[in-house]
Amino acid sequence: MQVKNRLRPFFENINFDRKDNELILNFGPQHPSAHGQLRLMLHLQQEQVVKAHPDIGYLHRGMEKMAENMIYNEFMPTTDRMDYIASSSNNYGFALAVEKLIGLEVPRRAKVIRMMLLEINRLISHLFWLATTALDIGAMTVFLYAFREREYLMDLVEDYCGARLTHSAIRIGGVPLDIPDTFLPDLKKFLDKLPQNIKDYEDLLDTNRIWQMRMEEVGVIPTELALSWGCTGPMLRASGVAWDIRKEEPYELYDEVDFDIPVSDKCDNYARYKLYMMEMRESAKILYQVMDMYAETSTELMAHAPQYISAPKLDIMTQNYSLMQHFVLVTQGMRPPVGEVYVATESPKGELGYYINSQGGPYPYRLKLRAPSFWHTGILTDLLPGHYIPDVVSIIGTTNIVFGEVDR
Amino acid sequence: MRRYVPKDDVQKKAYYTDRYWVAPQVPKAKVSSDKVFAEDLKAIKAAFKVFDAYIQVEQMVIYIRPEDNFGVLELMKNKLDYTQLSEMSAVDFLADRGEFDIFYQMLSMKKRKRIRVKCAIKKEEAIESVEKLFRSADWSEREMYDMFGIKVNNHPFFKRILMPDDWEGHPLLKTYPLHGDEFAAWYEVDKIFGKEARDIIGPEIRDDAAVDRYDTKRFARLGHEVPYGADISKGEPAVKTEYQEDDGVFLIERFEKDSSTVITDRDR
Numbered sequence: 001m002q003v004k005n006r007l008r009p010f011f012e013n014i015n016f017d018r019k020d021n022e023l024i025l026n027f028g029p030q031h032p033s034a035h036g037q038l039r040l041m042l043h044l045q046q047e048q049v050v051k052a053h054p055d056i057g058y059l060h061r062g063m064e065k066m067a068e069n070m071i072y073n074e075f076m077p078t079t080d081r082m083d084y085i086a087s088s089s090n091n092y093g094f095a096l097a098v099e100k101l102i103g104l105e106v107p108r109r110a111k112v113i114r115m116m117l118l119e120i121n122r123l124i125s126h127l128f129w130l131a132t133t134a135l136d137i138g139a140m141t142v143f144l145y146a147f148r149e150r151e152y153l154m155d156l157v158e159d160y161c162g163a164r165l166t167h168s169a170i171r172i173g174g175v176p177l178d179i180p181d182t183f184l185p186d187l188k189k190f191l192d193k194l195p196q197n198i199k200d201y202e203d204l205l206d207t208n209r210i211w212q213m214r215m216e217e218v219g220v221i222p223t224e225l226a227l228s229w230g231c232t233g234p235m236l237r238a239s240g241v242a243w244d245i246r247k248e249e250p251y252e253l254y255d256e257v258d259f260d261i262p263v264s265d266k267c268d269n270y271a272r273y274k275l276y277m278m279e280m281r282e283s284a285k286i287l288y289q290v291m292d293m294y295a296e297t298s299t300e301l302m303a304h305a306p307q308y309i310s311a312p313k314l315d316i317m318t319q320n321y322s323l324m325q326h327f328v329l330v331t332q333g334m335r336p337p338v339g340e341v342y343v344a345t346e347s348p349k350g351e352l353g354y355y356i357n358s359q360g361g362p363y364p365y366r367l368k369l370r371a372p373s374f375w376h377t378g379i380l381t382d383l384l385p386g387h388y389i390p391d392v393v394s395i396i397g398t399t400n401i402v403f404g405e406v407d408r
Numbered sequence: 409m410r411r412y413v414p415k416d417d418v419q420k421k422a423y424y425t426d427r428y429w430v431a432p433q434v435p436k437a438k439v440s441s442d443k444v445f446a447e448d449l450k451a452i453k454a455a456f457k458v459f460d461a462y463i464q465v466e467q468m469v470i471y472i473r474p475e476d477n478f479g480v481l482e483l484m485k486n487k488l489d490y491t492q493l494s495e496m497s498a499v500d501f502l503a504d505r506g507e508f509d510i511f512y513q514m515l516s517m518k519k520r521k522r523i524r525v526k527c528a529i530k531k532e533e534a535i536e537s538v539e540k541l542f543r544s545a546d547w548s549e550r551e552m553y554d555m556f557g558i559k560v561n562n563h564p565f566f567k568r569i570l571m572p573d574d575w576e577g578h579p580l581l582k583t584y585p586l587h588g589d590e591f592a593a594w595y596e597v598d599k600i601f602g603k604e605a606r607d608i609i610g611p612e613i614r615d616d617a618a619v620d621r622y623d624t625k626r627f628a629r630l631g632h633e634v635p636y637g638a639d640i641s642k643g644e645p646a647v648k649t650e651y652q653e654d655d656g657v658f659l660i661e662r663f664e665k666d667s668s669t670v671i672t673d674r675d676r
Binding site for chain 1 (some may be wrong): 492517
C-alpha cells in the first residue's frame with residue numbers, strides 16, 4: 001500500500017518555471033553518466049549550458065567524523081571506501097601520513113610491494129576510467145576490453161590480499177603479507193601483453209571520428225583555472241603543468257625508478273585521454289623496474305617500532321612481551337606524538353592528501369581528507385557554461401571523479 | 409555514581425590513560441634551517457604579524473592573525489609563487505581554548521614547498537573569504553561552514569555543501585555525537601511523514617551495533633536460532649514450492665527435488 005507522505009509531487013527532471021526561455025535541467029543524482037551521486041543543476045539556453053551548479057553530498061558518510069572516533073589502525077578499512085576504484089592508494093596515503101607523524105622507516109621489501117600495489121591500482125583506475133568514459137561516449141567495445149584487462153589486475157590483487165575492490169592491503173608500518181610465488185610471473189605475463197592492449201584501445205579510439213568530435217576542443221581548462229581550482233593529477237597535467245608528486249616530492253622508491261611524466265598543453269578532453277593512456281605505459285615501466293628490485297630485498301615486511309607497531313605474528317605467538325604489546329596496541333591503539341602532518345601522495349586521480357592533527361591520544365584529534373575529485377567536481381561550475389548537453393557527459397567522464405572521495 | 413562525561417567534547421575517549429605518561433612531540437625545526445622557508449617567512453613578516461613559525465615534517469607552519477588571512481595568501485600567491493591552495497579547513501579547539509584553528513595548506517610548484525598558514529578565531533567570529541584568490545576555496549569554505557558552522561564573509565554562494573540545506577547542527581564539532589543528535593534521528597520521519605508519524609515509525613536507529621532480536625520483519629530469525637534439524641514449522645502443513653518453470657529451462661536440467669538426497673547426518 002502506498003503510504004501518504006509529505007513530499008510534494010514535482011516533475012523530476014524539468015523545471016517548467018521558465019524565465020527568458022531558460023530551462024533548468026536536473027542532471028542526476030541517479031544518472032548513468034554522472035559517475036555516482038552527482039546532481040547537476042544545469043541552466044540551459046536551448047541546448048547550451050549557461051550556468052552549472054554541481055550539488056554533492058549524496059554519498060556523505062562522515063569519514064572525518066568517524067576517524068575522530070577510531071584508533072588509527074581501525075580507520076584503514078574506511079579509507080578503502082573513498083576512492084573505491086583504487087583503494088590501495090587511499091590505504092597508502094593514510095599509512096604514509098601516520099608513518100610521517102610517528103617518524104617510521106618502512107622495510108625495503110614493504111616499499112617494493114607497496115609500489116607494486118600502487119601502480120597496479122593506478123592501472124586498475126585508469127582502465128576503469130577508460131572503460132566507463134568510452135561507454136559514456138558510446139564505445140561499448142572498449143568498455144569490454146578494458147574491463148577484461150582490469151579483471152586480470154584485480155585477480156592479481158586478490159592473489160595478494162584476498163580482496164578485489166576494497167583491498168586494505170597496506171598497514172601502518174609496512175604491508176601485512178609477502179607476495180605469493182605466482183605473483184611476479186603473473187604480473188610479468190600481464191605487463192608483457194599490456195602494450196598491445198593499450199595499442200588496441202588506441203586503434204579503436206584515437207582516430208575514431210565520433211571520439212574525436214566528442215573529445216577534441218571540448219572541456220578546455222586553461223592553466224590558470226586549473227591551478228586556481230586546485231586541480232591535480234592528469235587534470236592539471238593536461239593543462240600544461242608538469243606536476244606529479246611522485247616525481248617532485250618522491251615517496252617510497254619513486255626516486256629510484258625511471259619514468260616520465262606525460263604532459264600536454266592542449267587542455268581539452270582529448271589531451272586528458274591521451275595522458276591516461278601514456279600514464280598506463282609509464283606505470284608498466286615502473287612495475288618492470290620494481291619487479292627486479294624485489295629479489296634483492298630482505299624478508300622484513302613491517303617496521304620495528306614496538307611502541308606503535310605490533311610484532312610479527314611469529315613473535316606474538318612465541319614471545320610474551322610481543323603478545324602484551326600486541327594486546328595493548330589492538331585494544332587501546334597506538335598513540336602517535338603530539339603534532340600535525342599533511343602528506344600528499346599522487347593517487348590515480350590526483351593529489352590525495354591526509355591532514356592529521358594528533359593530540360597524543362589513540363584517536364586522531366582531527367583528520368582532513370583532501371580528495372582530488374572534490375575540486376575536480378567543483379571546477380564543473382566554471383567549466384560547463386558554454387558547452388552543450390552532450391559535452392557535459394564527456395567532460396564529467398574525463399574529470400574522472402569518484403563520489404566515494406568527493407563526499408567522503 | 410554516574411561517570412562524568414564532559415559535554416563540550418563527546419567524541420570517543422581513551423578508556424585507559426596513564427597519568428604519568430607524557431606524550432612525545434613531533435619534532436619541530438627552526439625556520440632558519442631551510443633557506444627557502446626563511447626567505448618566505450621574512451617576506452611575510454615584513455608585511456604581517458606572525459605569531460609563531462616552525463618547520464614540522466618538511467613543511468613550514470606559520471600562525472597569523474585571522475583578519476590577515478586574505479592579505480597573507482594574496483602575498484604568497486602573487487609574490488612568493490604559492491600558486492595553489494591544496495586544502496583548507498578548521499580544527500575544533502572550542503573545549504580547550506574556545507577557538508577554532510583554521511588552516512590553509514599552500515603549495516608552491518616552482519619551489520616544491522608547502523606551507524600551512526594557521527589562524528585562530530573565536531566561536532562567533534567570521535573569517536574573510538579567499539575565494540577571489542583561489543577558486544578552490546569556494547567549496548572548501550562551504551564545507552568548513554557545513555562541518556563547523558564557521559561563517560565566511562564575502563563568499564559568492566554561501567550555503568551548506570555536504571549536508572542537507574535544512575540540517576540543524578554542524579557534524580564535525582566536538583559537541584556533536586558520532587551517531588547524530590536528536591534532530592538527526594527524527595530528520596527523515598519529520599520531513600517525509602510529519603511529526604505526527606513519530607509514534608508509528610520511531611526514531612532512526614543510528615547505533616550500528618543495535619540488534620532488535622524481536623524484529624521479525626527485517627532479520628526474521630535473528631535471535632531465534634534453533635539447533636540444526638529442529639522442526640520450525642509450528643505445525644503448519646508444508647507447502648510445495650517449485651521455483652523452476654514446469655517445462656524446464658533451455659539447456660538446464662530440471663532439478664528433481666524428490667529424487668535428490670538431503671543429507672541430514674553432518675558427521676557423515
